[in-house]
Amino acid sequence: TTVCLWIATGWSPGRPRFERELHSMLRFGGALTLINLIVYVAYNLEKVLLGRFWGAEALGLYGRGYQLINLPTDNINATFWGIAFSGLSRVRNEPNRFRSYFLRGYSLVLALTILITIAAALFARDLIFVVLGPKWKDVVDIFRLLTPTVLVFALINPLAWLLFSLGMMRRSLKIALVLAPVVIAGYAIGLPYGPRGVAIGYSGAMLLLALPITAWSVHGTAVSLWDVLRTASRPVASGIAAAAVAFGFEYVYGPSLTPLPRLIIGSIVLIGTYVGMLLFVMGQKAVYWDLLRGMLRRSMAEESSLVPA
Numbered sequence: 001t002t003v004c005l006w007i008a009t010g011w012s013p014g015r016p017r018f019e020r021e022l023h024s025m026l027r028f029g030g031a032l033t034l035i036n037l038i039v040y041v042a043y044n045l046e047k048v049l050l051g052r053f054w055g056a057e058a059l060g061l062y063g064r065g066y067q068l069i070n071l072p073t074d075n076i077n078a079t080f081w082g083i084a085f086s087g088l089s090r091v092r093n094e095p096n097r098f099r100s101y102f103l104r105g106y107s108l109v110l111a112l113t114i115l116i117t118i119a120a121a122l123f124a125r126d127l128i129f130v131v132l133g134p135k136w137k138d139v140v141d142i143f144r145l146l147t148p149t150v151l152v153f154a155l156i157n158p159l160a161w162l163l164f165s166l167g168m169m170r171r172s173l174k175i176a177l178v179l180a181p182v183v184i185a186g187y188a189i190g191l192p193y194g195p196r197g198v199a200i201g202y203s204g205a206m207l208l209l210a211l212p213i214t215a216w217s218v219h220g221t222a223v224s225l226w227d228v229l230r231t232a233s234r235p236v237a238s239g240i241a242a243a244a245v246a247f248g249f250e251y252v253y254g255p256s257l258t259p260l261p262r263l264i265i266g267s268i269v270l271i272g273t274y275v276g277m278l279l280f281v282m283g284q285k286a287v288y289w290d291l292l293r294g295m296l297r298r299s300m301a302e303e304s305s306l307v308p309a
Contacts, residue, residue, distance in 0.1 A: 031169035035176045042180035046187040046198050054194055062195040064132070065142035072116035073153045080109055084158070088165035095222035102223055103231050106158050107287065111235045113154035115274050118239045119267055121147040122246055126263040145199035152206035155232060159217040166221060175213055182209055234282040241281075242274035 047066075051059040084105050091097040120127060124143045128136050163172045186205025190197030215225045249269045254262050279285040 028167070028169060031173055032164070035169075035172050038173075038176040038180050042176075042183045045184055046191075046202060049188070049191055050195060050198060053191060058195050061136075061138050062142055062198065064136065065139045065195075065199070066146060068127075068131075068139075069117070069120055069143050069146045069150050070153070072120070073113050073150050073157065076109055076113050076116075077153075077157045080105065080158070081161070084161040085165055088161055092166055099222040099227065102162055103227055104287065104290075105161070106228070107231050107235070107284070109158050110154055110232055111238075111278060111284075111288075114151065114235045114239045115242075115271065117147060117150050117154065118243050118274075119270050122243055122250075122270065123263050123266055126259040126266075129259045130263060142195050142199050145196060145203060148203035149199075149206045152203075152210045155210055156213050156217070159214065159228075162221060162223060163217055171216070175216060179209060179213065234284055235278060238274050238277035238282055241277050242270050245273045246270035 047059060047063055050062055084102075087101055087105075088098060091101060121144050124140045125137075128140050128143065132139070160172070163169075163175075183202065183205045186208075187198045187201040190199070190201025190204075193200075214228055218225055218228060246266050246269050250262070250266055254266070257265070279288065
């Protein structure tokens with residue numbers, strides 16, 4: 001990749017010169033690396049502890065449950081990260097546009113992540129049966145107990161867009177240094193009770209941190225805590241309503257169906273209710289329609305720029 005980029009850009013290497021601009025880049029990159037390292041340890045040390053004190057079987061069950069439930073958040077956040085960071089960085093000196101861009105992107109990421117996470121938790125038994133097989137049935141409880149953790153990830157991970165695009169690396173590092181010991185303490189308390197105890201401790205710690213981290217992240221920026229809570233409330237409320245309807249379907253019709261049809265029909269009921277609630281009851285149709293039109297206009301503009309005159 002490096003060689004191809006080198007050829008494409010026509011860059012020729014020369015003697016390194018440590019200029020003033022380079023120092024700020026190194027500070028930013030060094031802080032980002034340290035933050036990622038701290039957060040990675042905090043979010044993954046429980047697997048080391050489970051393997052050390054409970055053995056391979058417990059670690060295998062927990063690791064599979066964690067991997068499956070966290071897959072949507074990881075992929076969605078990774079997909080939006082580059083776009084959101086670059087877009088917000090361009091408007092960092094325009095408070096109104098910065099606030100509008102961030103809240104729209106935040107709303108979209110939450111809407112996608114909350115739906116997928118609730119679906120995974122609600123239909124965990126059928127999902128595990130269809131994807132992994134009946135021998136993995138012990139993963140189901142761990143899968144569901146980790147749902148609050150993943151929902152908090154969905155709420156707080158996009159706040160990194162805001163902090164990094166504003167260059168608030170010192171605050172980001174402080175947040176990471178507070179988050180890590182609290183999370184580690186949470187699942188360490190649950191460690192004597194095995195994988196389920198670790199999952200409960202992890203979720204409890206993340207729920208405890210969600211509001212303080214959100215308030216700390218947005219303090220003094222163009223985005224207020226009320227903005228974030230109001231934006232998050234719509235997909236969260238829609239998800240709760242959709243989960244109640246889908247659970248009612250499961251309770252009434254689920255026993256008469258086999259796992260795969262139950263999973264498919266239940267997912268359709270959940271998605272239909274969620275989308276209807278979010279777009280029409282919560283009044284978000286115009287917001288997402290504007291986002292879609294903006295994306296289509298940008299795509300068409302890029303295509304037309306590639307067509308020779």
